[in-house]
Amino acid sequence: MTLHFTNAKLIDPDAGQIITGGLTVSGGKILQIGEDTAPKGADVIDCGGQYLAPGIVDLGVKVCEPGERHKESYRSAGQAAAAGGVTTMITRPDTDPAIDSPEVLEFVTRRANEAAPVNVVPMAALTKGRAGREMTEIGFLMDAGAAAFTDCDHVVTDTKVFGRALTYARSLGALVIAHPQEPILSKGAAATSGKFASVRGLPAVSPMAERMGLDRDIALIEMTGAKYHADQITTARALPALERAKANGLDITAGVGIHHLTLNALDVADYRTFFKLKPPLRDEEDRLAVAHAVASGLIDIICSMHTPQDEESKRLPFEEAASGAVGLETFLPAAMRLVHAEVMDLPTLWRAMSLNPAKRLGLPAGRLQAGAPADLVLFNPDAPFVMDRSSLRSKSLNTPFDGMRMQGKVLKTFVAGNCVFEAH
Amino acid sequence: MRQFAQEQGRRPSITLPRRAMPAYKAATLQKGLPMSFPHRHLLGIEPLSPPDITAILDRADFYADLNRQADKHNDVLAGMTQINMFFENSTRTQASFEIAGKRLGADVMNMAMQASSIKKGETLIDTALTLNAMHPDLLVVRHPQSGAVDLLAQKVNCAVLNAGDGRHEHPTQALLDALTIRRAKGRLHRLSIAICGDIAHSRVARSNIMLLGKMENRIRLIGPPTLMPSQIGEFGVEVFDDMAEGLKDVDVVMMLRLQKERMDGGFIPSEREYYHRYGLDAEKLAHAKPDAIVMHPGPMNRGVEIDGTLADDINRSVIQDQVEMGVAVRMAAMDLLAQNIRNARAA
Numbered sequence: 221m222t223l224h225f226t227n228a229k230l231i232d233p234d235a236g237q238i239i240t241g242g243l244t245v246s247g248g249k250i251l252q253i254g255e256d257t258a259p260k261g262a263d264v265i266d267c268g269g270q271y272l273a274p275g276i277v278d279l280g281v282k283v284c285e286p287g288e289r290h291k292e293s294y295r296s297a298g299q300a301a302a303a304g305g306v307t308t309m310i311t312r313p314d315t316d317p318a319i320d321s322p323e324v325l326e327f328v329t330r331r332a333n334e335a336a337p338v339n340v341v342p343m344a345a346l347t348k349g350r351a352g353r354e355m356t357e358i359g360f361l362m363d364a365g366a367a368a369f370t371d372c373d374h375v376v377t378d379t380k381v382f383g384r385a386l387t388y389a390r391s392l393g394a395l396v397i398a399h400p401q402e403p404i405l406s407k408g409a410a411a412t413s414g415k416f417a418s419v420r421g422l423p424a425v426s427p428m429a430e431r432m433g434l435d436r437d438i439a440l441i442e443m444t445g446a447k448y449h450a451d452q453i454t455t456a457r458a459l460p461a462l463e464r465a466k467a468n469g470l471d472i473t474a475g476v477g478i479h480h481l482t483l484n485a486l487d488v489a490d491y492r493t494f495f496k497l498k499p500p501l502r503d504e505e506d507r508l509a510v511a512h513a514v515a516s517g518l519i520d521i522i523c524s525m526h527t528p529q530d531e532e533s534k535r536l537p538f539e540e541a542a543s544g545a546v547g548l549e550t551f552l553p554a555a556m557r558l559v560h561a562e563v564m565d566l567p568t569l570w571r572a573m574s575l576n577p578a579k580r581l582g583l584p585a586g587r588l589q590a591g592a593p594a595d596l597v598l599f600n601p602d603a604p605f606v607m608d609r610s611s612l613r614s615k616s617l618n619t620p621f622d623g624m625r626m627q628g629k630v631l632k633t634f635v636a637g638n639c640v641f642e643a644h
Numbered sequence: 645m646r647q648f649a650q651e652q653g654r655r656p657s658i659t660l661p662r663r664a665m666p667a668y669k670a671a672t673l674q675k676g677l678p679m680s681f682p683h684r685h686l687l688g689i690e691p692l693s694p695p696d697i698t699a700i701l702d703r704a705d706f707y708a709d710l711n712r713q714a715d716k717h718n719d720v721l722a723g724m725t726q727i728n729m730f731f732e733n734s735t736r737t738q739a740s741f742e743i744a745g746k747r748l749g750a751d752v753m754n755m756a757m758q759a760s761s762i763k764k765g766e767t768l769i770d771t772a773l774t775l776n777a778m779h780p781d782l783l784v785v786r787h788p789q790s791g792a793v794d795l796l797a798q799k800v801n802c803a804v805l806n807a808g809d810g811r812h813e814h815p816t817q818a819l820l821d822a823l824t825i826r827r828a829k830g831r832l833h834r835l836s837i838a839i840c841g842d843i844a845h846s847r848v849a850r851s852n853i854m855l856l857g858k859m860e861n862r863i864r865l866i867g868p869p870t871l872m873p874s875q876i877g878e879f880g881v882e883v884f885d886d887m888a889e890g891l892k893d894v895d896v897v898m899m900l901r902l903q904k905e906r907m908d909g910g911f912i913p914s915e916r917e918y919y920h921r922y923g924l925d926a927e928k929l930a931h932a933k934p935d936a937i938v939m940h941p942g943p944m945n946r947g948v949e950i951d952g953t954l955a956d957d958i959n960r961s962v963i964q965d966q967v968e969m970g971v972a973v974r975m976a977a978m979d980l981l982a983q984n985i986r987n988a989r990a991a
Contacts, residue, residue, distance in 0.1 A: 418873035419690075421790040421811030421850060426874075491791030535769055537792035539810070 222246045224258035228267035232588045233570035245594040248636035275307025275595035277577040281526040287316035292528035298336025300613040302641035304549040305597035305630040308339040314372035320345035320356045322364040337640040343368045352376040355385040367581045370397035386446035397449045400433035412500045416485045427455040438465045450474040456509035477525035493534045493541035494620045515564040522572040524551040528616030546614045556628030594637040603629040681980040685804040688813035689854040703976035719749030724781040726750040731757040731787040741784045744974035776800040803981040818851035820973040833860045840866040841900035844873045866890035870911045891931040898939045925951035
């Protein structure tokens with residue numbers, strides 16, 4: 221089946237440009253871009269002058285299978301992803317039990333293939349039970365399809381264990397993703413130390429804890445030569461260390477969650493637990509510094525850090541409440557804030573949301589070129605709406621954007637040339 | 645006068661005569677006509693305006709006088725139910741709220757929450773909803789976590805009074821401190837006030853900084869840097885780590901309890917070094933103004949943050965007056981909130 225998109229603005233993150241024209245899809249792959257004459261017999265989709273971009277590749281989505289399917293299943297997460305323009309979910313292993321054996325990974329892959337309308341690429345735990353003591357069967361897990369290895373927000377405190385896991389992973393060419401954080405300094409913290417945490421009387425962690433964690437990890441990468449990705453860099457203080465490590469030629473990349481790019485510590489206001497994240501939201505200076513680091517390419521990847529939590533785990537005093545926010549469906553409109561605030565343009569944003577994560581994990585997605593998979597999102601970057609969390613497709617509705625005015629609507633989402641979402 | 649009282653073996657009240665109250669205000673107080681207090685709850689000092697604070701203190705002055713009468717009853721809460729929910733140990737605050745409620749004629753019930761349903765795994769919200777279904781009018785809550793009382797107040801439809809939440813706020817303590825200062829100094833503005841000790845873990849300090857700041861006083865915080873909250877300098881206060889320097893020419897010295905139970909460990913080297921450097925004694929107090937008063941929210945650690953003799957010095961210490969004003973301020977706060985409840989029901 222051949223499909224032709226006509227009258228579109230095509231975002232090409234690789235070339236860093238926007239082309240006006242058409243795009244043809246055949247056999248689930250992109251046939252050509254630019255030419256706006258539909259081939260004979262092709263179904264034509266009129267994009268009405270809106271933007272067509274590679275689908276978002278979201279690195280670090282939590283789907284709560286196995287263990288807590290009431291919070292999020294592959295079906296609900298997949299539908300949320302499709303509605304948010306996310307065509308590839310790279311899922312986290314911080315489930316209960318953790319995804320730390322080939323058997324669990326196979327279960328997850330099967331569930332994902334049955335239920336999710338978008339591509340699912342699973343990650344596996346770096347250590348058994350994410351406990352930081354013994355490494356998992358990295359080789360078997362890679363054979364079973366694990367794209368990367370991470371203990372998520374658990375820091376492997378034992379540097380010997382972490383160093384060995386990195387060395388072993390390097391021998392297999394596996395990517396290790398870690399959470400840069402000094403675990404003892406940040407223990408028990410619910411906020412970032414500063415004026416706001418002082419007023420609210422919340423236990424807080426210095427932003428320096430992130431740099432300390434990153435510095436340690438950088439030293440270990442230098443020692444082992446492993447392929448490393450820092451899941452979230454959220455403070456200005458960590459950026460020079462990251463820049464130096466890259467300049468020294470280490471195989472290191474870094475990401476940041478969309479919430480840390482669009483919200484700051486003050487948004488917590490009267491102890492709103494939907495704004496409790498891990499790491500906690502930072503000051504405005506940090507947010508701006510990190511946003512500009514994404515624009516400059518120092519931080520490579522933006523992700524949604526989709527973390528479903530049910531009402532019970534959020535309706536608690538702030539210190540006790542669970543961390544995390546859902547982000548799949550609000551990812552694109554939230555990211556549009558960065559474009560509308562002129563921090564970065566659309567191709568730069570797509571480089572961070574789609575091209576870079578795909579490249580880092582060795583996936584063919586994230587590109588707008590002939591031969592690439594036809595995973596596409598058609599969207600209007602300006603359409604305004606008021607976010608209503610009850611409209612979310614996720615099983616958990618813990619979005620911090622509830623009631624906020626946003627801009628940017630996904631019109632259609634395609635995975636391998638098939639329409640998986642269409643806005644009414 | 646004071647000397648005479650001492651000779652007579654009676655404890656003198658060191659409170660100075662109050663400013664003459666305007667006649668219209670005195671009339672309002674006596675008749676118990678509603679004064680405007682535009683708040684549903686008393687969750688903290690932060691949302692209060694200076695007129696709100698003055699309204700509570702003026703009302704409390706009336707109750708302070710009433711509390712010295714033989715008949716201490718003014719049954720403005722008659723028929724109302726007050727529940728004291730304490731999720732954290734407290735003797736003094738709970739007793740103060742209980743007496744305040746009883747003197748105003750409310751039906752008062754105390755619940756020691758550590759002992760009850762929390763142990764059975766019930767959440768804070770469910771506990772609140774259960775009690776709410778019993779139609780209390782006033783809920784007095786203390787909780788070990790910051791923000792827990794705000795959360796609870798969102799889920800009930802009675803007036804909630806914060807009796808201390810974590811390290812966040814303790815509004816009635818700040819109000820009773822303010823009343824004590826106003827009665828001792830004759831005013832509550834343009835005073836130089838030092839708050840000394842464990843500021844980081846203290847909700848009393850936070851509420852006091854906010855209240856005294858709103859009333860346009862000069863606030864100095866004194867304590868070891870490990871016990872100072874981060875970026876506290878941005879609150880419009882001066883920060884000192886030396887007692888002699890910090891206490892220079894202040895009108896009021898407010899000591900804080902060294903909250904041993906909140907210490908994760910390692911904030912100060914030892915109690916004796918703390919007492920040597922930060923414990924208030926006559927020598928350190930000599931740096932303050934000659935008529936400076938000494939306050940402490942209690943319970944005191946004698947010989948840790950304050951010298952026992954100084955704490956008992958009736959010429960300097962107003963610690964007992966603070967306890968007395970505590971009952972009056974809580975009566976005033978509950979009275980004002982109850983008036984709002986009654987007005988809302990009448991409307």
